[in-house]
Amino acid sequence: MAEKLPSRSENFADWYNQLVLKAELADYAPVRGCMVVRPYGWALWENIQAALDRRFKETGHVNAAFPLFIPMHFLEKEKEHVEGFSPELAVVTHGGGEKLEEPLVVRPTSETIIGYMYAKWIKSYRDLPVLINQWGNVVRWELRTKLFLRTLEFYWQEGHTAHATEEEAREETLRMLGVYADFAINEAAVPVIQGVKSESEKFAGAVQSTTIEAMMGDKRALQAGTSHFLGQNFAKAFDIQYLDRNNTLQYVWTTSWGLSTRFIGAIIMVHGDDQGLVLPPRLAPIQVVIVPIYRNESQKSEVMEAVRRVGGELTEAGIRVKVDDRDEVTPGFKFNDWEMRGVPLRIEIGPKDVEKGSVALARRDIPGREGKSFVPQAGIAQTVAEMLTTIQDALLARATAFRDANIHDPKDYAELQEVVKDGWAFSWWCGDAECEAKVKADTKATTRCIPLEGVEGEGKCIVCGKKATQKVYFARAY
RNA sequence: CGGGGUGUAGCGCAGAUGGCAGCGCACCGCGUUUGGGACGCGGGGGUCGGCGGUUCAAGUCCGCCCACCCCGACCA
Structure with missing residues (x-):
């Protein structure tokens, strides 16, 4: 961990890159355009996954896993799809030391291989709807890359559903867009606008693409999640047909929807400031960090006793707490360190607090003195829980006001x-x-x-x- | 793929006219410190992007290659 960040207002791009590295969210991999998601970044992604996955389950979806490799000719079955993706495909030509009969594409998205499987599985109207989601990684050979926002390989979820009627599929498309919007607003405190993409901006192979669009701190837009109505394009390409109640063969109507680790970029660029990352409490891997302060061994044992008690009460209340008991760095260093990492709330406990039965609370969203308050140790879990809610709401309000003003x-x-x-x-x-x-x-x-x-x-x-x-x-x- | 730039310790850099490879940060050890980025002393760490050439001698000069970064056409 290290020095100051470049100023966000003066050099947004540089600020962003250094923040990602210094907050230890990700690092550059030895392959151009690829990144390593470090444990802290992955913990954030896991919280995003949990919040989304819960919503997917609540709307009747189940998870499955489809292969990474797709036969080349699958992509070619849907005209717009192959035109859209062929420039950015990674292709495997050899396996086991032999040249392959047919090259394998590393999936850029899975409509084709899932379509193939759906054709096998769907025979009757009784088999519908099929509501499957997959958590995985995909590869798109991008020219210009940027950590989280655009890398050759990224992690995401892709939902793929098949329905008996157009109406149902269109409903599903919008339902899942609504799920993304609800997640973005209520979990990530990222205000988004739900809308329909223009013809030129839509997904290759879709009839209609919908999106949640967010405004970043530099006022640029970010497509933070997409949900597509695919019509019968893939059904026809992969021959996904079912017998309806009247014993007539019909093509299914499909949808697909995805949200990726790009969303981490959105969180960084919407909430971050000159001190570093600012995480919304509901998604933060660490919601509260406790920094003990002492001058000598006897103070240390008193302070640590209080630190453990407070930490225990918070953990008991389901709050994600970290005690920073490192002895080799000063409290001042720790303050900056955890601010860089975006921990929403910091508790300082020193000799004065032991004496008074208090703690110092410092809000990440309001840097400096202004965000500091002194509260009693008694009832700390309740105080902290309320403060986390306050911070969550304040982040959303601030981001919304910023967006609307611009x-x-x-x-x-x-x-x-x-x-x-x-x-x-x-x-x-x-x-x-x-x-x-x-x-x-x-x-x-x-x-x-x-x-x-x-x-x-x-x-x-x-x-x-x-x-x-x-x-x-x-x-x-x- | 076009235009521009950079490769020297983990990171940031210095290294006129060729002559012992250095500095800051980080890292390791010991001690003093600790309520907003501590300090002292000691220490470890290098095929100078690669290959070839010129030379008694190349980080430095010449040639070729490679990689990465920034700016333009595509993208969750």
Whole structure:
């Protein structure tokens, strides 16, 4: 652990990279574009997994595991799918010292191999719906990589469902988007906008892609999770058919939805500050760190007795606590160290606290004196639990206010070009891909989504001035 | 793949005109410290990105290669 971070406001990209390394979330692997998720980062991911997995189970899904390798020709069965993914495939050509008959693709996503299996398993309307999720890793050979946000290999979950009717599949698509939004907002304190992707931004092979979009601390957008309505595209490509009640063969309707370790990047970029990471209490691997303070052995034994008692009460109450009893570093160092790692709440216990029966509480979301308070040891579990809730709520409120303050409604195209330099635009759009492409060429901003909570009425397209019935977010994105 | 840059200890760097490979941080040991990034003393650590060439002598000069980073076209 080490020195200060670059200033977040002055050099966001550098701040981000160093934070990831110094907070020990991840490190660069010896292969270009690959990362190692370190134990602290993985613990965060495990908490994300638990929060999502619980929601998947509650909505009737089960987990399974499909192979990493996919026969090359599977990808080629769905035209848009192969066009979308072929530039970024890792392909295995040899195995066991022999050249393979057919190359194997390392999965960039699993629609094809799961589609193949679904065709085997689904025979009757009684077999539907199939609601399966998989936790795993995928590989996409990206050109420009960045820790967590875009690496060659990443970890995620991908849900794949098959339904008897279009309506059911569309409902499922939106249900799971809602699950992501609920997770993002209520677990990660990351405010997101649910919406529909434009034709050019949608998943290769989908009929419709939906997304949760979040605003990062530098006002760029991040697609934090996606849910796709695949229509019958994969059903037809893989011949997934069932007999309906009338004994007629029908193609199923499928969906897929995914959320990846990229979300860790979102948490970092939404909540982090110049001191380092700031974790939402509900996902933080360590919610409270206790730092003992003493000058000599006799103070140490008194202090440690209080530290153990307080720590025990918190653990008892189900709070994730860490006692930092390292003797080789000073308390001041520990304060900075745990702030870098984003622990939501710090408790300091020193000789004065032993004397008064108190502890010092320091909130991570409010750095310095302002976030410090002194509370009695009696009833500490309750005090801390309430404080964690307060912090969780404060993070969401702050991020939401920041986002809303940086979404603009430009009056004309010239103003749109200005606002997307440092914020989002929410504008009428005729839906024409040419208008979308023009904005991208002029400003690097892309359409992020047409929000599900649509806007009433109609206006004029911000680009071409033609009639428009929908508003879309434009922003520079990760 | 185009444009730019960098490779010397784990990290950050220095090493005019070729001549014993160094500094800061980190790491190890001992002691003093400890309520916002402690200090002293001692110590370990290197195929100088790789290969070839010039030379009595190459981290330094020349050639080729490799890797990585930053900026542009694609992306959860």
